[in-house]
Amino acid sequence: MGALETFLVSILAAALVGTFLLTLVAVSGIWGKRKITAAFTDRIAVNRIGPFGLLIIVADAVRLLSKELIIPDGADRPAYDIAPIIMVASALLGFAVIPMGSGVQLADPEAGLVYVFAVSSVASVGLVTAGYASNNKFSFLGGLRAVAQNIAYEIPLVLTAASVVIFAGTLQMSEIVAAQTETLVTLGGLDIPTWYAFVNPFAFVLFMAANLAEVGRNPFDVPEAPTEIVAGWQTEYSSVYFVLCYLSEFIHIFLGGAIVATLFLGGPAGPVLPGFVWFLIKMLAVYIFTQWARSAVPRVRIDQLIEIGWKGMLVLSFANLLLTAIIVGVIA
Incomplete structure (x- = not known):
C-alpha cells in the first residue's frame, strides 16, 4: 500500500472511530444520562418523545443548536471561540492509541500511555481559557478551580498508571x-x-x-458547582458552543473509561463475545459508575478537594508506586 492509500485509509478509520464516539456520546449523554440518573434516584426519566424517549436526542440537538449564540460583552473573542474546540479535540485525540479490539486501533506508538495522558491534559488549557475569556467572575473562578483540581489529581493519576507500567514493562x-x-x-x-x-x-x-476528579464527577464536580458558581467555566456559553462544552465533558468521561479498561480490565479481552464488544461493555461500566457517583455522592468543598488531592491521593499514589516497584523487583 502506497503512502497516499495509507493516508486515506487512516483518515477514513479516524472518521469512523470519531463518528462512533460522537454517536455514543449523543445516546449516553442526552438519553442515557437521564435514564441512569432516574434509575438511581427512583424517578421517571424521558419516556414520551419517541420509543423509550429516544427521540429526546434529536429534540435536544435541535433545541440547543437553534438557540442564539450570545457572546458576552468584553469577552476575549479568539480565546472564547477556541476553548471549546481545544477541549473536544483533546478528548478525541486520546482515543487514537486506545486498542479497542477486533483490530480497531488507529496508532500504537511505543510511548502510547504518555501520549494519551499528554493530549487529555490539554483540556485544562481549554477550561482556564474558557473561564478567563468569558469576562465573568463566576466563569473565571470555575476555570481556576478546574486547573487547581486537574493539577492536584493528574499527578496521582499518572503515578498510579506508572505502577501498571512497572508490571507490564512497557508504555505501549x-x-x-x-x-x-x-x-x-x-x-x-x-x-x-x-x-x-x-x-x-x-x-x-x-x-x-x-x-x-479528572472528569469532574461527584464528589469532585467543584469547577461547575451550580449552587456556588452557577455553572463555572461554561456559564457564558450558549448554542453550539455549549454543545461543544457538553460534548467534551462526556467524551472525556468515555476516554477515562477507555483508559481504565486498557490499564486495569484487560482492554478488549473477554470470552465468547468479540473484543470490541467487551471493550465497549467495560467502558460503559465505568461511565455508569461515574453517573452513580453523580447521583449518590455529595460534593466536597474546594478546600477539601485540594486537601484530598495533595495530602491524600498524592501520598497514596507514591506509596503504591514504591510498593509495586519493590514487589516487582523482588519477584524479578
Whole structure:
C-alpha cells in the first residue's frame, strides 16, 4: 500500500472511530444520562418523545443548536471561540492509541500511555481559557478551580498508571493489554486473568477515584458547582458552543473509561463475545459508575478537594508506586 492509500485509509478509520464516539456520546449523554440518573434516584426519566424517549436526542440537538449564540460583552473573542474546540479535540485525540479490539486501533506508538495522558491534559488549557475569556467572575473562578483540581489529581493519576507500567514493562498500549492475557490463578476450573485490577486492586481504586476528579464527577464536580458558581467555566456559553462544552465533558468521561479498561480490565479481552464488544461493555461500566457517583455522592468543598488531592491521593499514589516497584523487583 502506497503512502497516499495509507493516508486515506487512516483518515477514513479516524472518521469512523470519531463518528462512533460522537454517536455514543449523543445516546449516553442526552438519553442515557437521564435514564441512569432516574434509575438511581427512583424517578421517571424521558419516556414520551419517541420509543423509550429516544427521540429526546434529536429534540435536544435541535433545541440547543437553534438557540442564539450570545457572546458576552468584553469577552476575549479568539480565546472564547477556541476553548471549546481545544477541549473536544483533546478528548478525541486520546482515543487514537486506545486498542479497542477486533483490530480497531488507529496508532500504537511505543510511548502510547504518555501520549494519551499528554493530549487529555490539554483540556485544562481549554477550561482556564474558557473561564478567563468569558469576562465573568463566576466563569473565571470555575476555570481556576478546574486547573487547581486537574493539577492536584493528574499527578496521582499518572503515578498510579506508572505502577501498571512497572508490571507490564512497557508504555505501549497494545503490550499493556497483551500482558493481561495470562492466567493469574485458577479457581474451581475458572481461569482468573492477570487484569491489573485483580493484581493490584489498591491501584485500581486509586485510579478510579482520581479519574472521577479528572472528569469532574461527584464528589469532585467543584469547577461547575451550580449552587456556588452557577455553572463555572461554561456559564457564558450558549448554542453550539455549549454543545461543544457538553460534548467534551462526556467524551472525556468515555476516554477515562477507555483508559481504565486498557490499564486495569484487560482492554478488549473477554470470552465468547468479540473484543470490541467487551471493550465497549467495560467502558460503559465505568461511565455508569461515574453517573452513580453523580447521583449518590455529595460534593466536597474546594478546600477539601485540594486537601484530598495533595495530602491524600498524592501520598497514596507514591506509596503504591514504591510498593509495586519493590514487589516487582523482588519477584524479578
